[in-house]
Amino acid sequence: TGGRDSVCRVWDIRTKMQIFALSGHDSDVFSVITRPTDPQVITGSADSTIKFWDLRYGRTMTTLTHHKHNVRAMALHPKENAFVSASADNIKKFSLPRGEFCHNMLSQQRATINAVAVNEDGVMVTGGDSGGLWFWDWKSGHNFQQAEAIVQPGSLECEAGIYAACYDQTGTRLVTCEADKTIKMWKEDENATPETHPLNFKPPKVIRRF
Structure with missing residues (x-):
């Protein structure tokens, strides 16, 4: 999930517990894509960037600044x-x-x-x-x-x-x-x-x- 707090959160559906809080955007996270292989999470933000995330370590892999x-x-x-x-x-x-x-x-x-x-x-x-x-x-x-x-x-x-x-x-x-x-x-x-x-x-x- 993405929110106005600039954070993308990864949840365990079975336990409804948060696994990761992916921080790095400077503004609202408007869009999220998930994939079975790396990058498993891709986020788009009001800060005009797109970020690829490494879920093994909960950190940014790549930042796209084309927009x-x-x-x-x-x-x-x-x-x-x-x-x-x-x-x-x-x-x-x-x-x-x-x-x-x-x-x-x-x-x-x-x-x-x-x-x-x-x-x-x-x-x-x-x-x-x-x-x-x-x-x-x-x-x-x-x-x-x-x-x-x-x-x-x-x-x-x-x-x-x-x-x-x-x-x-x-x-x-x-x-x-x-x-x-x-x-x-x-x-x-x-x-x-x-x-x-x-x-x-x-x-x-x-x-x-x-």
């Missing part, structure tokens, strides 16, 4: 040894286990990004305070589709924000948690064709790496 703003969301790829992090400045992809920077996504989502998820087919989705869902191609970083969350009747426009997102086990349904106090499920449009849903997708020859 300039809060790192509010991260997600592991289900098959590849890579993860993505989302911040107000950009969405960035890193390889594992060392954390080498791969590339930025090719378009910026003009909102605070609170949620990111990716499925086995390489469809990545991000959601933010504006209520927009952006769909990305994992390999190229191309934003190929956008959708807007539908606010529940009686809710305010400001309650369109998306706070969390994840795919189900099949990777074909997306679940979002939203500011209007609802949980929504999204699925693929089975009737979609290249004619009804054209995609202006021309991957660049060179992806910007900075």
Whole structure:
């Protein structure tokens, strides 16, 4: 778990006891990823850094400083040894286990990004305070589709924000948690064709790496 005290805490689920308190961030810990192999814990913080943790000794292994703003969301790829992090400045992809920077996504989502998820087919989705869902191609970083969350009747426009997102086990349904106090499920449009849903997708020859 991550909290406003700048600490990531590791818990024993059986005993409900704390095992480690991982200290090192200078501000709120907004996002946490866990893996079966090193680095077993990856954290993103409001101090704009991402940290890899060694659970054997409870200390930092690596600190990534590529972002300039809060790192509010991260997600592991289900098959590849890579993860993505989302911040107000950009969405960035890193390889594992060392954390080498791969590339930025090719378009910026003009909102605070609170949620990111990716499925086995390489469809990545991000959601933010504006209520927009952006769909990305994992390999190229191309934003190929956008959708807007539908606010529940009686809710305010400001309650369109998306706070969390994840795919189900099949990777074909997306679940979002939203500011209007609802949980929504999204699925693929089975009737979609290249004619009804054209995609202006021309991957660049060179992806910007900075």
